[in-house]
Amino acid sequence: MTETSAATDGTILLAAPRGYCAGVDRAVDVVEKALDLYGPPVYVRKEIVHNKYVVESLSRRGAIFVNETDEVPEGARVVFSAHGVSPQVREAADARNLLSIDATCPLVTKVHREAVRFAKEDYDIILVGHEGHEEVEGTYGEAPSHIQVVGSPDEVDNVVVRDPERVVWISQTTLSVDETKMTVDRLRERFPALIDPPSDDICYATQNRQVAVKHIAPQVDVMVVVGSANSSNSVRLVEVALEAGTPSAYRVDMASELDPAWFEGARTVGLTSGASVPEILVKDVIEWLGERGFPTVEEVRTETETITFALPRNLRSELSAQGMEDARPHARRKSGPNHTS
Numbered sequence: 001m002t003e004t005s006a007a008t009d010g011t012i013l014l015a016a017p018r019g020y021c022a023g024v025d026r027a028v029d030v031v032e033k034a035l036d037l038y039g040p041p042v043y044v045r046k047e048i049v050h051n052k053y054v055v056e057s058l059s060r061r062g063a064i065f066v067n068e069t070d071e072v073p074e075g076a077r078v079v080f081s082a083h084g085v086s087p088q089v090r091e092a093a094d095a096r097n098l099l100s101i102d103a104t105c106p107l108v109t110k111v112h113r114e115a116v117r118f119a120k121e122d123y124d125i126i127l128v129g130h131e132g133h134e135e136v137e138g139t140y141g142e143a144p145s146h147i148q149v150v151g152s153p154d155e156v157d158n159v160v161v162r163d164p165e166r167v168v169w170i171s172q173t174t175l176s177v178d179e180t181k182m183t184v185d186r187l188r189e190r191f192p193a194l195i196d197p198p199s200d201d202i203c204y205a206t207q208n209r210q211v212a213v214k215h216i217a218p219q220v221d222v223m224v225v226v227g228s229a230n231s232s233n234s235v236r237l238v239e240v241a242l243e244a245g246t247p248s249a250y251r252v253d254m255a256s257e258l259d260p261a262w263f264e265g266a267r268t269v270g271l272t273s274g275a276s277v278p279e280i281l282v283k284d285v286i287e288w289l290g291e292r293g294f295p296t297v298e299e300v301r302t303e304t305e306t307i308t309f310a311l312p313r314n315l316r317s318e319l320s321a322q323g324m325e326d327a328r329p330h331a332r333r334k335s336g337p338n339h340t341s
């Protein structure tokens with residue numbers, strides 16, 4: 001048997017805040033309430049939130065995830081995901097007489113409104129974000145003739161504007177705060193009159209999770225981020241940990257993806273989760289690490305979050321008409337979607 005240098009009294013530094021944000025909590029609740037109210041199937045355009053476990057759990061309850069509205073039967077109900085949709089998607093849904101329930105996070109809607117307003121005022125709008133991400137597609141679709149997407153500081157050189165005095169930037173909600181600042185600094189070098197958005201577009205949850213990771217990163221040998229590969233804010237947490245001094249950082253969907261080799265020689269492991277990750281997945285990782293030499297868990301809290309969002313108005317009205325309870329705003333759930341397994 002090969003001898004390893006695995007710890008026996010290692011410590012987990014557990015970042016807080018982590019996991020579900022208010023927008024994800026609401027979006028998952030929308031699908032659950034729609035299933036309770038109308039019964040399955042409930043169609044959902046795209047993944048309601050970018051988390052494999054959440055999507056699989058809701059699928060088992062009767063949600064059907066589709067890529068586009070033309071896959072939804074004419075006249076059926078469809079939920080739009082937390083990442084938001086463009087006006088073109090709404091029009092396509094209307095053309096098929098779909099009954100839509102909009103689970104777009106209110107903080108994404110805020111960015112859409114900024115795009116619409118600046119386009120009306122005829123600004124050139126630089127949308128800092130990742131091309132191809134659903135949120136970026138939705139925001140871009142609000143004003144395609146005015147918006148250019150810029151993904152990194154290096155892409156700033158390719159930006160062409162009509163009038164350098166009338167340029168504004170907005171952003172995707174789940175970016176790295178530091179990298180976005182670098183991109184905006186480069187933009188401002190090129191366009192000194194660049195206008196900032198009225199308030200931060202990178203949302204409170206993204207920022208808080210990055211601050212928490214930065215805080216523990218220098219103290220740990222390995223950082224584990226629970227989150228799916230298509231979750232922008234989870235992927236950013238890995239980058240933030242590495243930039244803040246963690247020697248190695250890994251993203252996993254769940255405990256079964258962890259590799260014991262990652263922890264050889266480690267004494268302290270950092271642990272966090274993206275904004276779409278139910279706490280049950282973090283608990284599984286704690287248990288896995290506990291069985292492999294990390295029995296002590298210390299939570300390190302850098303912020304306390306209390307924000308919640310109300311359900312979409314049309315869903316609230318229908319719940320109330322059916323005498324069904326809308327318990328929001330409520331304390332944030334500690335685990336994922338209701339599930340029996």
Ligand code: SF4
Binds near residue numbers: 023082107173205
């Ligand atoms: S990460 Fe931020 S913008 Fe995205 S759903 Fe959560 S609160 Fe809303």
